[in-house]
Amino acid sequence: MAQNKEITFPVADPNNPYAMPAAMPSSVDHAARSFAVDDFPQPNRKQDEWRYTPIERIDEFFDTFKPSGATVIEVSMIDGSALAEGITLSQVKIGDGLSGSVSKPCDRVSAVEWNSGATATVLELRGEIAQPVLVHVHGAGMDLDAFHLVIAAADNTHADVVVEHDGEARLAEGVEITTGANSHVSTTFIQEWSANAKHVANHRIHVGRNASLRHSVVTLGGDIVRIRMDQDFGGEQGDLNMLGIYFVDPGEHIEHRTMVVHNHPECKSRVVYKGALDGQGAHSTWVGNALITPNAPGTDSYELNRNLVLTPGAIADSEPNLEIENGNIIGAGHASSVGRFDDEELFYLQSRGIPETEARKLVVRGFFGELVEEIGIPAISEHLMAVIDRRLARGESDAMAQVLEDK
Amino acid sequence: MSTLEIKGLVAHVETKDGIKPILKGVNLTVNSGETHAIMGPNGSGKSTLAYTLAGHPKYVVDDGEVLLDGQDILKMTPDERAKAGLFLAMQYPVEVPGVSMTNFLRTAKTEIDGQAPAIRQWTKDLSAAMKRLKMDPKFATRSVNEGFSGGEKKRAEVLQLELLKPKFAILDETDSGLDVDALRIVSEGVNRAKEANQFGILMVTHYTRILKYIKPDIVHVFADGHFVKTGGPELADELEENGYDQYLPEGADSESALA
Numbered sequence: 001m002a003q004n005k006e007i008t009f010p011v012a013d014p015n016n017p018y019a020m021p022a023a024m025p026s027s028v029d030h031a032a033r034s035f036a037v038d039d040f041p042q043p044n045r046k047q048d049e050w051r052y053t054p055i056e057r058i059d060e061f062f063d064t065f066k067p068s069g070a071t072v073i074e075v076s077m078i079d080g081s082a083l084a085e086g087i088t089l090s091q092v093k094i095g096d097g098l099s100g101s102v103s104k105p106c107d108r109v110s111a112v113e114w115n116s117g118a119t120a121t122v123l124e125l126r127g128e129i130a131q132p133v134l135v136h137v138h139g140a141g142m143d144l145d146a147f148h149l150v151i152a153a154a155d156n157t158h159a160d161v162v163v164e165h166d167g168e169a170r171l172a173e174g175v176e177i178t179t180g181a182n183s184h185v186s187t188t189f190i191q192e193w194s195a196n197a198k199h200v201a202n203h204r205i206h207v208g209r210n211a212s213l214r215h216s217v218v219t220l221g222g223d224i225v226r227i228r229m230d231q232d233f234g235g236e237q238g239d240l241n242m243l244g245i246y247f248v249d250p251g252e253h254i255e256h257r258t259m260v261v262h263n264h265p266e267c268k269s270r271v272v273y274k275g276a277l278d279g280q281g282a283h284s285t286w287v288g289n290a291l292i293t294p295n296a297p298g299t300d301s302y303e304l305n306r307n308l309v310l311t312p313g314a315i316a317d318s319e320p321n322l323e324i325e326n327g328n329i330i331g332a333g334h335a336s337s338v339g340r341f342d343d344e345e346l347f348y349l350q351s352r353g354i355p356e357t358e359a360r361k362l363v364v365r366g367f368f369g370e371l372v373e374e375i376g377i378p379a380i381s382e383h384l385m386a387v388i389d390r391r392l393a394r395g396e397s398d399a400m401a402q403v404l405e406d407k
Numbered sequence: 408m409s410t411l412e413i414k415g416l417v418a419h420v421e422t423k424d425g426i427k428p429i430l431k432g433v434n435l436t437v438n439s440g441e442t443h444a445i446m447g448p449n450g451s452g453k454s455t456l457a458y459t460l461a462g463h464p465k466y467v468v469d470d471g472e473v474l475l476d477g478q479d480i481l482k483m484t485p486d487e488r489a490k491a492g493l494f495l496a497m498q499y500p501v502e503v504p505g506v507s508m509t510n511f512l513r514t515a516k517t518e519i520d521g522q523a524p525a526i527r528q529w530t531k532d533l534s535a536a537m538k539r540l541k542m543d544p545k546f547a548t549r550s551v552n553e554g555f556s557g558g559e560k561k562r563a564e565v566l567q568l569e570l571l572k573p574k575f576a577i578l579d580e581t582d583s584g585l586d587v588d589a590l591r592i593v594s595e596g597v598n599r600a601k602e603a604n605q606f607g608i609l610m611v612t613h614y615t616r617i618l619k620y621i622k623p624d625i626v627h628v629f630a631d632g633h634f635v636k637t638g639g640p641e642l643a644d645e646l647e648e649n650g651y652d653q654y655l656p657e658g659a660d661s662e663s664a665l666a
Binding site: 343344345349350353354356358362365366369 | 461462463464484485486488489490494495497500501502503504505506507510511514515518519550551567571
């Protein structure tokens, strides 16, 4: 009979899951985490995390810069009224207070954002906040700017935050989201940039014990938008739901990278990103990483990306990566697809009098609508559908815009 | 009163084996209120005729013209043909995931009429039409044709026929895949729509059973890419009796061999 030998798994420090590498180091685990720009090399296309990005179009974000400060930030309730009870808004020197408390920058552009900005906007949420909070980020020109936002929800908080971006901008943005135990929070990020805007963002997300976070990203415009999201859990029974929608026009590069880390037992994550691409040179990238560390038994994770290519000449890159270091889990699934708008579907709709451009819109609206319906927070889903309809109705006749709005 | 004139229509399809001619000189005139049955063996080009009239990109027109009240629809895109008054009820209606029937129908109605229908009247018309076709109200919220059974898809086609009120309706094997009850409901729907709007019907069919419900004024035999015989309703009975073999070109596969 073979001698039983006790195996000890390394146990990660919940405050710093990267302090101790897994027994078999995972590729994402040894990535640098640092506030110092020079701890990261200059990006190039040979590096895995930059291989899909047209880096020559965003190289102004690779070294510390002096921000213009021109970006206009307005914070109110979503109906425009003053901030409700339980919401505290403050400006702090970057690095002070809650800023810099959620993990550390994970790539060079994130470190550049941290070191370029002077202040952080901190939004603290406490208690039951009925109406969503709206953070409006209005780009006011093409001078480089930086914006750092911290969203911190206390234990047991119920709150929704919508961050809307529009206008012309070249913006480096850092967002820290931390939610307390037993909280239920949604954060929604909408990018409705002008066609020449550049937006390089990083989200660092910490989901509290027994808390749920619905994190949604809707990117509908911009010359180049790259959003990297790194998340971990703060305790058992965390529930993360990430949803993404993107619409890519000719020549645009829209990139979303989701990095989910299951570092506590019995947490659940869902990542669903859907994109539509239209026209020559439209390029989307979705990279979804999910890491399940050895100390996270009972993990339930799933990630999915669907792309709908409406016209020839568009490119959709889709890359799910799973690293599973614990066999005792409920599930770790992934799915990815790139499909074309079918000629037979188009003909069917056309044969009912619907012109080609309308037919495409109808299909795209349906494609996204299925996802938006899942949000389950009417104030958010209605807002998102309105944003999507506004995008689809660009240059639309009044009668058809009405039909789209009425559903 | 409208007229649909097909004159010398020649069309082909490109296959991996090269160009395959299908329509070889089709001539036909249909007036408002008339019901024409187009019958013929498998592979004769009946369905191709239907899809070519509707403007399916797979079929390339080489010659001829199709005039709807004097306007050549062959120069139009499929949606322009629909707006001009043509409707094709398909043998295999296409599933469009994510687009609800309600939204689809209302968008189509808006395009065809050039203005959005008044919402209250539209909702009333839609639910009444669905009720007459014995369709579950839940269909309205489902995606276009997605997960519909064969019979449900055909009812949805007739529903559109009733709501969109075309000048000419082409029914491509609308009877296929229907059980007796569904065939009766669908046929009644077609008759009701015709009664209301007095459109002309081109009914492509393989079997005579639908002709018991939708009475044709004129019956045509279509073989090898063109009309070979035209007669009254009695021609259908003769076909039922004797089959299509006599109309097949010399050396062609017989009907049974194809089946």
